[in-house]
Every structure is written in C-alpha cells, then in structure tokens.
Amino acid sequence: MNRLPDSELVLVPGGTLITASAEEGRALALKFARHTIHNLQPDLDVLKGGRPNYSTNPDSLIAAGQVVAIEFQTIAAANNYWR
C-alpha cells in the first residue's frame, strides 16, 4: 500500500477552525473534505485510480461540493462569519 504521508491524514490541518479570512476558511473546508476521505482510504494509489472517474463526473463534483458547503457552515459559524 502506497500510504499517504501523515500530513495528509491530519483531520484538522492547522489544529483550529479559526481562520484569518473567509477565503482561508473556505480553503479549510476543502481540506476537511479531502482529509476525511484520506482517512477513509489512505492508499494514494486507490485515490489516484478513482480520480479520473470522480473529477470528470458532474454528479460526483456536485456531491463533493455539497460536503464542502456543509464543512464551511461549521467553519463560518466558528469564525462568527468573519463579520
């Protein structure tokens, strides 16, 4: 198994939900979504093998976008919406 490096398996990269800006908060939401999947499937070869199907399929991209939207809800609330 071609295991992902530990840095890709950290569940909360940076260790906090607090970010300096909305843009960074959204980037964190994307990382959350990705790192969850890394923990569910830590074999890089398997992940790469699935990528062509996933990344060219609109329905898969929409489903991934939904996960990001949910993660962002949490991060945005944590940051009091960067008001």
Added chain:
Amino acid sequence: MNRLPDSELVLVPGGTLITASAEEGRALALKFARHTIHNLQPDLDVLKGGRPNYSTNPDSLIAAGQVVAIEFQTIAAANNYWR
C-alpha cells in the same frame, strides 16, 4: 489543460460573506457552489464536456440546487437574514 482563469478559482469572490441584499447573497451562494467545483476540477474543457449531461438532467440540477441551498443558509445567517 485549459486552466480556468484565477478569478474563477477564488473561493470567496469579493472576500466576504456580507452582501447588500438577499438577491446578492443568493448570487454569492451560486458562485460558492460553482467555484468549489472549479477548484476540484480546474480544466475548463472537462467542465464544458460535462455540462450537457448535467444541465439537462433534472436530478443533477436538483442536486446542484441543494448545494446552493446549503451555501445560502450560511450566507443568510452571516447577514442576519437581511432583516
């Protein structure tokens, strides 16, 4: 690869969740959903290739509508519902 311009890859266009009106908030929700997908798949040719399938399939449109609904929840809360 026919990479999208950087402006299409910004995760929070405008840099803030705060908008002047509900209409603008909803437009931002649509942009959020779109720009997430741009970051997951930044090749314009691939995106364009999937568009005919996606945009003529009611189930795909409903799924996209769900992402927009979730993004809007966050933006509406951030704006205190434009009360």
Added chain:
Amino acid sequence: MNRLPDSELVLVPGGTLITASAEEGRALALKFARHTIHNLQPDLDVLKGGRPNYSTNPDSLIAAGQVVAIEFQTIAAANNYWR
C-alpha cells in the same frame, strides 16, 4: 434557446426572506428551489423536456423535497419561525 422570462430568474422573488405567514414562507422555499434551477438551466424547452421524467419519479420528487426543506430552514429562521 427559449429563454425563461427575467421574472423566473430572480433569485429572491420579492427581494426579502420575510413573509407574512408560514404558508407564504414555504411557498417562497419552493420558489427558491425552482429559481435556482432556472438559473442553472434557463432554457424553458430543456426544463419542460425533463419534467415528465422528474415529476413521475418518486426519488426525484423526494430529492426536490429535500431542497425545499433546506430552503425552508433558512426562511423559517429568518422569520423567527412566525412565533
């Protein structure tokens, strides 16, 4: 392309999340869901073409019902649940 009239493309019909009653709030949730889809696919002929599949398929109807439920969460919170 048989483009929908502009009124069908407004994202927040009426311009506000505030409604006089829960019934009107729920009707707005339905409009939100519909108008998002209109913005994603503004060609009336394509929408009409997909309608027979969508509207006779229980799973599609349930999925649409889920979008309405999410939109309504936002609208109900905005209206302090019409308490």
Added chain:
Amino acid sequence: MNRLPDSELVLVPGGTLITASAEEGRALALKFARHTIHNLQPDLDVLKGGRPNYSTNPDSLIAAGQVVAIEFQTIAAANNYWR
C-alpha cells in the same frame, strides 16, 4: 388529471410550526414532506403509480426519512424543542 384535493396542497397544514408536543411536531414534519411532493406532483394517479416502487425500496425510504429529519429540525427549533 386526478387532482389532489386542496387540503392536500396546503404547504403548512394548520398554518403554524408550533405544536403541542414533539409527537405532533414530528407528524407535522411528515406532512410537510408529503405536501411539498403534492405541490410538485398534484396528480393523485401519478403519485399512486409511483408508490409501489418507492415504498418497497429501502433507499427511497431512507431518502424520504432524510427529508423528514430536516423538516423536523426546523419544527423542533420553532418549538424550542418542547423543553
């Protein structure tokens, strides 16, 4: 078309999110889910035609259960969780 009676098309049966008990709140969530679908597809014959597929398919039942769960979130918050 064998149109549903008007009572089945009311979006908020009873006109309020406030209920006397959690049990009634949950019953309202079920009604919300059902009446949304009635508004999307008001032809009773079509609904009845889809019922055998839907009601014997675990995935469809789970999807419907998800809609009810989301509706109930709103109703429970409206009622301050019947505390």
Added chain:
Amino acid sequence: MNRLPDSELVLVPGGTLITASAEEGRALALKFARHTIHNLQPDLDVLKGGRPNYSTNPDSLIAAGQVVAIEFQTIAAANNYWR
C-alpha cells in the same frame, strides 16, 4: 398486510427529545430514523424483504447513517449537548 405494532409507529418514542445522556440521545436518533420509515412503510413483511439488500449495501448504510446524523443534531441541540 402484516402491520407493525403501534409501539413501532410512535414518532417520538418516550414523547420527548430530552435524554439523560448523549448515548441515549443517539439511541433516540436511531429510533427516530427507524420509526419514520415504519410510518412510511408499516408492513413488516415489506420491511423485512428489503433488509437484506439494504443492510449489506455500504451506500445504503451510509445513507441511513446520514439520517441518524441529522436526527442527532436536533436531539443534541435540544439537550444543550449534555454539557
């Protein structure tokens, strides 16, 4: 029809969202998910017939897990997270 007993059709078993512990709250979330489905399909034979497909299909189990997660959000909030 082999109808489920009434106890399996109660929507809010115990009549309240308040529980003594998080563990009990989570058990209630599972009951909520199950009893919704019982109300949508009260024939035990049909439910049992679908169980082999559902319970051995990872995607169905994940979908059911999502319903439980949503129900738990409501119950956890009702209990002020058992803090």
Added chain:
Amino acid sequence: MNRLPDSELVLVPGGTLITASAEEGRALALKFARHTIHNLQPDLDVLKGGRPNYSTNPDSLIAAGQVVAIEFQTIAAANNYWR
C-alpha cells in the same frame, strides 16, 4: 454471525461530545459515523465484505465524508468551536 465487539457498538464512544481539541472532535465525528453503521449492521463479515466496494468508490467515499461533516457540525457546536 461474526458479531462486532460491544466496544464497536457504543453509540457515543467516551460518553460525551466534549473533546479537548478540534482534531479529537473530528476523530469523534468519524467514530460516530462508523458506530452508527456498526449498529445498523453488526456483522463484521458483512462489513468487511462491503469494504472493497465502498472504499474504492469515490462516490461512496464522498457520501461517507458528508456524514462526517454533519456529525462534526454537532460536535463543533457542542464544543463552542474550541474557540
């Protein structure tokens, strides 16, 4: 049936939603998702049988990621976002 050990069937491992860090909160979200599924399908052999399909299918991984995102919303709120 090769039944999972009781420790894998506890719904709230540790008995509380409160965690010392965001990283631990996220790990708990993963456990929540997993233990729900263990309760729905407690036969280890069946779970192992489904794992190859699930863990190599991007859409299944995204769906699981969505459940984790929802569970994390609850846990993050319970912990006041570890601010």
